[in-house]
Amino acid sequence: MSTRAIENVRLRSEKGRTWRQARILNAWVDSLTVDDVLDLLEHGGVLFTINPEHLYQLQRNAEFADAYRNATYVSCDSRYVYRALRLIGRGIEHRASGSDIVPAYWRRHAANPEVTMFLLGAKPGVADKARDRINRLAGREIVVGAHGPSFDFVDSERESAETIDMINRSGATCLVVGLGAPKQEIWIHRNCSKVPDVKVFMGVGATIDYEAEAVKRAPEWMRRNGLEWVYRVLTEPRRYGRRYARNTEFMWLAFLDRLGLYKAPRS
Numbered sequence: 001m002s003t004r005a006i007e008n009v010r011l012r013s014e015k016g017r018t019w020r021q022a023r024i025l026n027a028w029v030d031s032l033t034v035d036d037v038l039d040l041l042e043h044g045g046v047l048f049t050i051n052p053e054h055l056y057q058l059q060r061n062a063e064f065a066d067a068y069r070n071a072t073y074v075s076c077d078s079r080y081v082y083r084a085l086r087l088i089g090r091g092i093e094h095r096a097s098g099s100d101i102v103p104a105y106w107r108r109h110a111a112n113p114e115v116t117m118f119l120l121g122a123k124p125g126v127a128d129k130a131r132d133r134i135n136r137l138a139g140r141e142i143v144v145g146a147h148g149p150s151f152d153f154v155d156s157e158r159e160s161a162e163t164i165d166m167i168n169r170s171g172a173t174c175l176v177v178g179l180g181a182p183k184q185e186i187w188i189h190r191n192c193s194k195v196p197d198v199k200v201f202m203g204v205g206a207t208i209d210y211e212a213e214a215v216k217r218a219p220e221w222m223r224r225n226g227l228e229w230v231y232r233v234l235t236e237p238r239r240y241g242r243r244y245a246r247n248t249e250f251m252w253l254a255f256l257d258r259l260g261l262y263k264a265p266r267s
Helices: 003-008 034-041 052-058 062-069 079-087 098-108 126-138 157-170 183-194 207-212 220-224 228-235 237-245 247-259
Strands: 009-014 017-024 027-030 045-050 073-076 117-121 143-147 174-178 200-203
Touching: 003 017, 017 034, 017 079, 027 052, 034 045, 034 073, 034 098, 045 052, 045 098, 045 183, 052 062, 052 079, 052 247, 062 183, 073 079, 079 247, 098 126, 098 200, 098 207, 117 126, 117 157, 117 207, 126 143, 126 207, 143 157, 157 183, 174 183, 174 207, 183 200
Parallel strands: 027 073, 045 073, 045 200, 117 143, 117 174, 174 200
Antiparallel strands: 009 017, 017 027
């Protein structure tokens, strides 16, 4: 194996299992299935789910990059990232999206009273709807708290403090944060030490919206064929059009990375 390959791909061993990690731009991605993620999170940790928008922001936001470096696990939440890794010779075997991990998590722990969840994110009222739906399907109050914060929440010391108090009073052991990147990752990074009962942190984008059924996911056949992005652009063009247009920069930087010409931004 060449020196370059050693720098770009590595094996990670933890909790009795070994898996592949691959570097793309200034992030490392874990080759994990949904079940792998759930098994590892039995021991706690911070999970981020990487996609091209994250990689775009990682080139521009030093605090976001620092949060990513300190995440416990980074799953692949994008066929673009998955395919780009293959094209640049660092393919991983598995991908696991936040919108699949969260429902799998609460279903696994539906009968486990030691696991409780707090949903932080989405528009006001949406997290409460997600809470009601999950609890109804789980057959118990596995979600013990929900809060849809204001737009400026991440940089509001007052609102963050109030939310931290809310989480601590809830007794939640898992915090699901759906504020979008880079807000959710930065907030987790800044505040994870302030919620000592929480053992599992997930930054999972629009997943709370999906759990509330406030936003519909693409049909299964579109998801299976990597066309969920088409569905998103067609149904929410203002939200997703510019985001997916940024994929051109991501692919260009990935190409430079393959040639050894990519230069990571200074932290």
